Amino acid sequence: MWKDLFVQRKYATLKVTKKNDFIKDENVSTDNIDVDMFTKCPSCGEILINMDLDKNLKVCLKCNHHFRIGSKERIDITFDKDSIEYFDTNMKSLNPLGFPGYSEKLKSLSKSLGINEAVVTGRGKIEGIDVCFGVMEPNFIMGSMGSVVGEKLSRMFERAIEMKLPVIVFCASGGARMQEGMLSLSQMAKVSAAVKKHSNKGLLYISVITDPTTGGVTASFASLGDIIIAEPKATIGFAGRRVIEQTIKQKLPLEFQTSEFMLEHGFIDMIADRNKMKETLHNILKIHMGVKGNE
């Protein structure tokens, strides 16, 4: 039914959008129009009303496709209202290698997204239980990890040690940030070392893997949780799909490097739907604290 409505609107908007784009590719064009009211599910093609989609935490009502969400939305749906204290909000990236175009990119992204970097860290409550957290921002240079991401996460783990708190990190990243060269790669070691220090104190670290988590983040803290949870059908892997296809000169099956694939091969503990995530985290935290039922 919504499809019909959409078709009508499509014709109505045709006149005001660039005509050429429409003729070239119908799929692209349907994504372009009605952004403010409708979204087409990339997985099943269903046309979804944005209000319904938002209410369903950006999960397709028809096929359960989990759309990517930004750090702000993730924090809103995970932590108790008004429970949050942010860490290191003023920390900013420099351009230590003098990499061409990097400074400009940082500037324009922090302006358009309203955040300084690809991770937000802090302390908050999940149904009243205190945790430290890191939430990666997939829209900030693909959630890539440079000096700031490494430093913010490491400090967050260290604060969690001081406060004797569990840590939850929501991962979403294309890996190490090329524009900071070896300084980026070194952040993998840095955060892993902080995870180990936190772990040595007997504290809990839950890694939540969301779409997409690849490269240097998969090869460091994303894979190091005491408990690793993934959202359904997230891309999780070390090497990029295209790189592997080029190396082995074969097409890879669709399910390769998905959450389901990782579960089957024994690299994550469980898959949880977005609308069950908070409850799942809360239940795990309660068992770790020895709190049964609704005590």
Add this chain to the structure above:
Amino acid sequence: MNDVDIKIKEIDEKIKKIKDFMNSSGIDLSGEIESLNQKKNELIKSLNPKSPWEIVQIARQKSRPNYEDYINGIIDSFIEFHGDRSFRDDAAIVGGIGFIDKFPVTFISHAKGKNIEENVKRNFGSPHPEGYRKALRLMKQAEKFKRPVVCFIDTSGAYCGVGAEERGQGEAIARNLLEMSDLKTPIISVVIGEGGSGGALALGVADRVFMLENAIYSVISPEGCASILLKDSGRANEAANYLKLTSRDLLELKVIDGIIKEPSGGAHNDAELTAKNVKSVLIDALNELTKMDVNDLVEKRYDKIRSIGVFLE
């Protein structure tokens, strides 16, 4: 030998004298040694007019000394050990025990072959997860028997393939980073050729990280960087300039602790002399690190890893 070479040699001799004096007298002169080392590194820097792309070519030289040359040149009574005890033995990483001078060590290295047969067997030095798990098994063994660990890095990267992903390439590398950060025995890493991304770093979390003068260490290959950012892998030459992947650049960025001199033209011109240079650096580092209390050592290692990065706040 030119003037700079002679000066470097003089500094080396001076350092050796001070160290001997320190050992016999018990007086701490590590500040002196530090400043001499700094002087030496500056001299090495001034010696090296090659472009980053030229250095990439030297680092990838087919005839460049590999794990085998260094085992022969540095380690006495080497015995190789195999397998990760879980899946198989990965020939892309070689590990075992032996002596460096008076020190019993566990030695682990990426293994690039020098001909096509060996490269097929060793997968061109690109490990699968089981290679990293073998390395970690040997490191934990070294920790148990209080042997220092010496890692040589020489890989274009961890292997990108179906089996590698199915068996958790990401997890294997991550586990090494985590465990190495807290391993209760000294770790020394040396980049001898190519240090390619996470697959290199998985042997590179150490108390001391050295690079051979013409080795490279990078988050991504110049070709990969060029094809992503410049949309043209043919512009790798340009990308090599941006990435700051040479030993000089990385010393400046404090990613590594020192540069090991190569014979003029590159290590391939004299594998024996190169091995000798590496050995003397290793012996100095072993002397220093084995004297430290192991808890101090691990704490200092954490602080060192923790301090890498450049940002504003």
